[in-house]
Amino acid sequence: MTTTGEEHTAAGTGPWWWVRWRSAVLDASLASASAVECAIEGIPFARDAGLPVLVGVVFGLVAGSVLLLRRRWPIAVVLVSIAITPAQMGFLMGLVGLYTLAASELPRRIIGALAGMSFAGMLIVTFVRAHQGMGVRGDVTMGDWFVPFVSIATAIGMTAPPVLLGLYVGARRRLMESLRERADSLERELQLLAERAEERAEWARNEERTRIAREMHDVVAHRVSLMVVHAAALQAVARKDPEKAVKNAALVGDMGRQALTELREMLGVLRTGDGLSSVRVRAVPLAAVGVAAAAAASRAVDDGAEGPSLAELDELVGQSAAAGMVVELSVEGAVRGYAARVEQTAYRVVQEALTNVHKHAAGAKTHVRLAHRDAEIAMQVENECPPEPGSASAVGLPSGGNGLLGMKERVAALGGVFVSGPTDSGGFRVSAVIPA
Numbered sequence: 001m002t003t004t005g006e007e008h009t010a011a012g013t014g015p016w017w018w019v020r021w022r023s024a025v026l027d028a029s030l031a032s033a034s035a036v037e038c039a040i041e042g043i044p045f046a047r048d049a050g051l052p053v054l055v056g057v058v059f060g061l062v063a064g065s066v067l068l069l070r071r072r073w074p075i076a077v078v079l080v081s082i083a084i085t086p087a088q089m090g091f092l093m094g095l096v097g098l099y100t101l102a103a104s105e106l107p108r109r110i111i112g113a114l115a116g117m118s119f120a121g122m123l124i125v126t127f128v129r130a131h132q133g134m135g136v137r138g139d140v141t142m143g144d145w146f147v148p149f150v151s152i153a154t155a156i157g158m159t160a161p162p163v164l165l166g167l168y169v170g171a172r173r174r175l176m177e178s179l180r181e182r183a184d185s186l187e188r189e190l191q192l193l194a195e196r197a198e199e200r201a202e203w204a205r206n207e208e209r210t211r212i213a214r215e216m217h218d219v220v221a222h223r224v225s226l227m228v229v230h231a232a233a234l235q236a237v238a239r240k241d242p243e244k245a246v247k248n249a250a251l252v253g254d255m256g257r258q259a260l261t262e263l264r265e266m267l268g269v270l271r272t273g274d275g276l277s278s279v280r281v282r283a284v285p286l287a288a289v290g291v292a293a294a295a296a297a298s299r300a301v302d303d304g305a306e307g308p309s310l311a312e313l314d315e316l317v318g319q320s321a322a323a324g325m326v327v328e329l330s331v332e333g334a335v336r337g338y339a340a341r342v343e344q345t346a347y348r349v350v351q352e353a354l355t356n357v358h359k360h361a362a363g364a365k366t367h368v369r370l371a372h373r374d375a376e377i378a379m380q381v382e383n384e385c386p387p388e389p390g391s392a393s394a395v396g397l398p399s400g401g402n403g404l405l406g407m408k409e410r411v412a413a414l415g416g417v418f419v420s421g422p423t424d425s426g427g428f429r430v431s432a433v434i435p436a
Contacts (some may be wrong), residue, residue, distance in 0.1 A: 017072045031068035034092045038064030041089040067093045074101040078114045085121045095162045102166025115163050123155035214406040218348045222355040223259035229323045308347040320354045326365040333372030345410045352403045353381035353430040361386040378433045385426030
């Protein structure tokens with residue numbers, strides 16, 4: 001089936017080769033008009049040919065009805081119109097057929113060849129008929145210029161307008177189809193982008209929850225671990241050494257207050273939404289808001305002004321020492337300031353490593369090393385083999401198994417390197433290097 005430029009749909013609703021019923025009705029009307037025209041023109045043709053009038057009428061009806069096939073076989077319609085041109089029949093068929101042919105997606109050379117044949121046929125027939133008419137009237141002088149002029153003008157008028165109109169309509173239709181396809185493609189791309197934005201928003205929300213959980217773990221685990229250690233010591237010496245019991249009780253109270261203070265600060269940041277006030281819902285897609293909110297919340301948790309810093313490292317080590325741990329702190333290189341996230345991450349790594357020593361190697365001697373280098377800061381927490389392997393369980397400190405993973409995620413987020421594992425002597429070592 002030859003495409004004639006009508007609107008295409010995935011599933012046509014019209015009969016046979018028509019896409020729509022409206023197109024079928026239009027073609028049936030044009031074919032009826034062409035059949036009537038050819039039938040009327042077939043009467044003088046039958047008389048000139050010496051045939052019965054009925055034969056000429058029937059021939060005209062059959063020839064004119066071919067226009068019904070113009071959308072499916074436009075070439076056949078044009079060839080039939082050229083064939084009946086000598087009988088001075090099918091003028092409507094020729095006009096509509098040439099228009100349909102030019103508006104189709106057939107190659108230009110075929111359209112040009114058939115248009116040229118139609119032009120030549122119309123020129124010859126018009127020239128002969130006009131010359132015969134001038135000869136009957138006896139005006140031979142006027143026929144020298146009038147007959148060629150009329151022939152050329154008629155041939156051009158019967159072929160050029162429908163061909164040019166068909167070419168214009170076909171080009172315009174193809175352009176509209178191209179724009180429609182481009183719009184559909186753009187819509188699909190926008191839908192894909194929206195789906196990806198929603199995926200990014202979901203990833204950001206998960207990342208936010210992970211970071212908040214990690215921060216909560218780092219804040220609570222160390223303080224509570226020390227509180228449990230002091231509470232166990234308090235229980236052991238309550239009757240034997242009341243002064244030490246009072247001291248341990250005071251330390252437990254201090255640890256609890258510090259843990260509550262840090263929790264309040266962090267939860268206050270989450271409630272007030274520091275950093276989230278810049279996110280506006282107006283004229284912003286929901287997915288983009290989710291990404292921005294998650295990122296801002298993560299920054300609020302990690303970059304809070306009240307977060308710990310390396311200046312508090314001595315106090316952190318002192319708290320572990322007060323809980324009975326034998327711990328040494330050594331610092332190498334010139335002490336200098338770093339970005340807030342770098343200092344917080346370094347502090348949390350040491351804090352979580354000491355917490356793990358309290359949980360799994362109570363009583364083991366521990367070495368904390370901090371090195372300030374030109375382009376990075378390195379830290380290492382290494383404990384020796386605990387004297388009593390069962391001491392940790394005796395204290396009753398649970399382990400969630402997320403400490404090392406949280407440290408690794410923190411360091412990796414800043415482009416650093418994190419390594420942890422047992423030592424040859426039976427201890428455990430945690431090392432991290434963070435770009436400065």
